[in-house]
Amino acid sequence: MTEKKSQSKMTTGVNPDAAPAIVWFRQDLRLADQPALYRALEDCSSGGGHVLPVFIWAPEEEAPWAPGAASRVWLHFSLTRLAADIKALGSQLLIFDCSARGSSLEVLEGLCSATGAGSVYWNRRYEPVVIERDKKIKTALKEKGLTVQTFNGSLLLEPWELATQEGKPYQVFTPFWRACQLKLQANQLQHRPLEAPGKMPFPSELTQKLSQQKPGYMQPTTVDDLGLLPAIKWDTGIRESWQPGEKGATEQLEKFMSSALKQYKEGRDRPELEGVSRMSQHLHFGEISPQMIWDRVQSHARSAAANGTGAGAEAYLRELGWREFSHHLLYHFPQTPTNPLRQQFENFPWSKDNRDQEMAAWTRGLTGYPIVDAGMRELWHTGIMHNRVRMIVASFLVKDLLIPWQEGARWFWDTLVDADLAQNTLGWQWTAGCGADAAPYFRIFNPILQGEKFDPDGNYVRRWVPELAKLKSKWIHKPWLAPEADLKAAGIKLGDDYPAPMVDHSYARDRALTAFKQLKTG
DNA sequence: TGAAATGTTGGGGCG
């Protein structure tokens, strides 16, 4: 332990002789409840040392699951926020660009030797490719005599902390969730969300020094220069309603708890309402920790228990459980982003004809089924799609069109701002019926009934498929059945202003049942 | 975190 005399240096500023500690930010773009940051500050503050916060943009290292275009937009704004928040504490987020050349390892090594840093801290990630990369980096740094410490900053429990009686990974959600809750209750006494730092000293002379580093990718750059924003600007109106970053995440959670949480059980299935938490992007980038959400929702529900928020809170925390479950599965079954968990699905008879054409109709929101098209257009314009609608459009692609779930997963990956490998994989395998705790093969969503049930007035459809806006509610989910007079009154010529259904659902349903049955027996 | 087919029941119109 370092002796107390250097404490005065901690309060006055940086001790230039003390070795700095590097905190490598990845998907933990926050300051509160940030274990790596907290421990790094704790470990070096008593010696008057300082922390160097670092972000490295190295998308190729995550291939084939490098962040998609939409995800990069969110990252841009989230990083901008983090950099500003760190600056407000008196420090500077050091950003490096390894997208063209260099690597995370080279940057970390170079930074250690340039600054005399003796330790590197980070919070773990769980994507298979990233795990492999991080292992190599950890080994290489240790071989150089550096200390590496890694932490859990993005899950309630580590994927290896839970196992069935047989010692195997869980493959069914309900028992997983039961075990998870039990364990969390047992942990509750020890855990406490970690405070955000009040200040972070930074040696000003370092900026100058690093800017002369060779090669170029060893020099810190700016968020803007990472080029994360697309050349063509997206729907800016929607972007205004986003608040990427830690503050936005916290505010959104509070807003959700005080409004929609109570009605969450019903409200979460209504895409035209603000019935969901909208925390997925914030969670993916680690702008808030699941532990903080867990604690806040539980204490909120307790304080408002008389108000009947309990049921909503329970249902919501269950969704946090699905997020945990998806990471548990991805960790234990690392091949699942591309391969079905259930082997027999390798031989599924997907359709072969017109696939490109049909895929294009789906992605553009021109299937002729309003609820599907509304969802796909919402996704394209905003990078977000309501969860209920995600299930509907996914079921349509996989079961009505018999297009492999992997193609849908890839589209979602590129277009969702909350694209997350674990959750995307779980969701698509669930829909296709080939994953853990998957939908039975005969569960086929009827896009008309789903629309009528969850968008009863058609407000969601009217918003995203404006050419149908004037159609009577009775026909809004099945315009091809509307009388000619109603279509005319709404200014719609079917097949011209809006497409006829690209496939008849009842025919498609029978076709899918046959295909899935064949798989079952064959 | 389905949908459709099939079965059952009970109210009400009507001969």
Next chain:
DNA sequence: ACGCCCCAACATTTC
């Protein structure tokens, strides 16, 4: 008044 039928409403089964 009664039985018959229709059918909505709900329950069960099947895919």
